[in-house]
Amino acid sequence: MADGHGIAMYGEPALPADFTHFPYANPDAPTGGRIVTAEVGTFDSLNPYIQKGSVPWQLRYIIGESLMVRSLDEPFTLYGQLASGVQTADDRSWVEFTLNPAAMFSDGSPVTVEDVIWSFEILGTQGHGRYRGFWEKVASLEEVSPGTIRFTFNTEDRELALLAGMRPILKKAQWDGVDFAESGIDIVPITSGPYVIDDFEVGRFVSFKRNPDYWGADVLATEAGLHNLDEIRLEFFGDETAAFEAFKTGEVNSNREFNVARWDSQYDFPAAQAGDVVKSILPHAxxxxxxxxxxxSRQPQFADWRVRDALLHAFNFEFINETMTGSAQPRITSYWSNSPLGMADGPATGRVAELLAPFADDLLPGALDGYTLPVSDGTERNRAGTAAALAQMEAAGYTIQNGVMSDADGNPFSFEILLETGASENQAIIDMYTQSLGRIGITPTISVVDGAQYKERTDALDFDMTYYRVGLSLSPGNEQYFYFGQATADEPGTRNLMGIKSDAVDTMIGNLLTSESQDDFVASVKAxxxxxxxxRYVIPIYQWNISRIAHAKELSYPETLPIFGDWPGWQPDVWWWNAAE
Incomplete structure (x- = not known):
């Protein structure tokens, strides 16, 4: 039975019980100052814990607090936050947390066991879909002794003990007589975190202030050197151009740049030339x-994998990459590329092949024998890619008739590409892609909608093709069911946008959750x-093996970077304002 200050997915926590701060935090960092970032889009809700509404994605990280907190320097290890201790069975069939008696909400009221139990119940039944899968695996939740809560699980899943430590804890009394699932802009959740919402204007900005009475400031080692800035402000803009102009003029003082061409050519504005803005390049693993x-793939146009393969061949990545970034960004080659969890080149071997073997008849070409993305010659015409796309469309029953790709009955093959207003880079990529598609007789419809419509349509799975982004970690777990599992594939708001429904996928996720060795875990993820x-569900674009952040010279961060690099929990968490600059 494991008992202690922290819990790791495999092995023991790297930090001892008496650690004083995370290795990537500066315990001597001063407090004060502010960070202001530019967000493209809008919002109509300040409750990040429900399905309804469009919420600033940072909100749950800034105001939320959970029983334990993750270290960004370990693949998957948690240390006590609202909980002062954790105890679990060797087989992880149950876990207990002892609540820190000093913990209190931002309104000064204590965090109680009743709040903890209610939070799990309400989130699991009425909260955002990301919370529900865990709750279905909880057989019981009870206070077993004063201040100690035990979760007992009904499923063999070693990650559940850790997930229990990561759910946000809310104040039960705030929601008496309130429909939790319908709340939005009128009620801001009361939490126990170091920041509270100070001011906002719907669609314009949200300002968070550091709570001077935050209970954990001088209590927790996990807080030493964290949450130093007095204000975190999110400014919202209609498009990327307006957002960048706001940074150039100083309205915004930190900008995460994803366009390497702009990074190299457009950061020569007066503030940068004067040294008031600095550029930081940050590696990660x-x-x-x-x-x-x-x-x-729920749509009939994309149900056939050969059609999806054809559209991958038609996407001239090398030409697009040269146009957009000067070929400076490497392409994403798989979901876990740039990590030890990524699939190897060539045929599956060893334990990976063993895991895939029972599903050999159902897997698509490449899964067992090896798959690589198409590579063009870099020219605009992409003759080889065009020829391969035509061959695959013909194999799927389509041919060009009078200049139009059509099925055997003469019905044109077409589809809609859904984009969000303000996503100028995506629109530029799609413009080049549609030119390539024209060479194989396909003319897609491009629909550009505002943020609210975009969310409504993607939540309802009302699209043929759209922009897609899923961040994956070195410790994939239950969230993979939400991303790729068939049980939630057709649920509103699912992250399984491609609509994959695969017994093999579900089995591999189950394997990685129940693996008792690191080797078996790695093989499951590779499979x-x-x-x-x-x-062939997604047409990949570039990967970012580094982060590029331009920021005011006063904004500082520790020299020691965690393995996760620039990730939620790092900026603005460990940053501080250096007034001497």
């Missing part, structure tokens, strides 16, 4: 995740990566 354009990548 986390997986690439998947970024690109997803095809909705999952092969299935997803060879499924």
């Amino acid at each position: 986390r997986p690439s995740g998947m970024t690109g354009f997803v095809m909705n 999952l990566d092969r299935i997803l990548t060879s499924g």
Whole structure:
């Protein structure tokens, strides 16, 4: 039975019980100052814990607090936050947390066991879909002794003990007589975190202030050197151009740049020339995740993998990459590329092959024998890619008739590409892609809608192709069911936008959750990566093996970077304002 200050997915926590701060935090960092970032889009809700509404994605990280907190310097290890201790069975069939008696909400009221139990129940039944899968695996939740809560699980899943420590804890009394699932802008959740919402204007900005009475400031080692800035402000803009102009003029003082061409050529404005703005390049060791354009396999146009393969061949990445970035960004090659969890080149071998073997008849070409993305010659015409696309469309029953790709009955093959207003880079990529598609007789419809419509349509799975981004970690777990599992594939708000429904995928996720050795865990993820990548659901674009952040010279961060690099929990958490600059 494991008992202590922290819990790791495999092995023991790296930090001892008497650690004083995370290795990537500066315990001597001063407090004060502010960080202001530019967000493209809008919002109409300040409750990040429900399905309804469009919420600033940072909100749950800034105001939320959970029983335990993750270390960004370990693949998956948690240390006590609202909980002062954790105890679990050797087989992880149950876990207990002892609540820190000093914990209190931002309104000064204590965090109680009743609040903890209610939070799990309400989130699991009425909260955002990301919370529900865990709750279905809880057999019981009870106070077993004063201040100690025990979760008993009904499923063999070693990650559940850790997930229990990561759910946000809310104040039960705030929601008496209130429909939790319908709340939005009128009620801001009361939490126990170091920041509270100070001011906001719907669609314009949200300002958070550091709570001077935050209970954990001088209590927790996990807080030493964290949450130093007095204000975190999110400014919202209609498009990327307006957002960048706001940074150039100083309205915004930190900008995460994803366009390497702009990074190299447009950061010569007066504030940068004067040294008031500095450029930081930050490496990391986390997986690439998947970024690109997803095809909705629920739609008849994309149900056939050969059609999806054809559209991958038609996407002239090398030409697009040269146009957009000067070929400076490497392509994403799989969901876990840039990490030890990514699938290997060539045929599956060893334990990976063993895991995939029972599903050999159902897997698509490439899963077992090896798959790589098409590579063009870099020219605009992409003759080889065009020829391969035509061959695959013909194999799927389509030919060019009078200049139009059509089925055997003469019905044109077409589809809609859904984009969000303000996503100028995505629109530029799609403009080039549609020119390539024209060479194989396909003319897609491009629909550009505002943020609210975009969320409504993607939540309802009402799209053929759209932009897709999923960040993946070195410790994938239950969230993979939400991303790729068939049980939630058709639920509103699912992250499984491609609509994959695969017994092999579900089995690999189950394997990685129940693996008792690191080797078996790695093999399960590599096998999952092969299935997803060879499924040809997403047209990948570039990966970012580094982060590029331009910021005011006063904004500082520690020299020691965590393995996760620039990741939620790092900026603005460990940053501080250096007034001497």
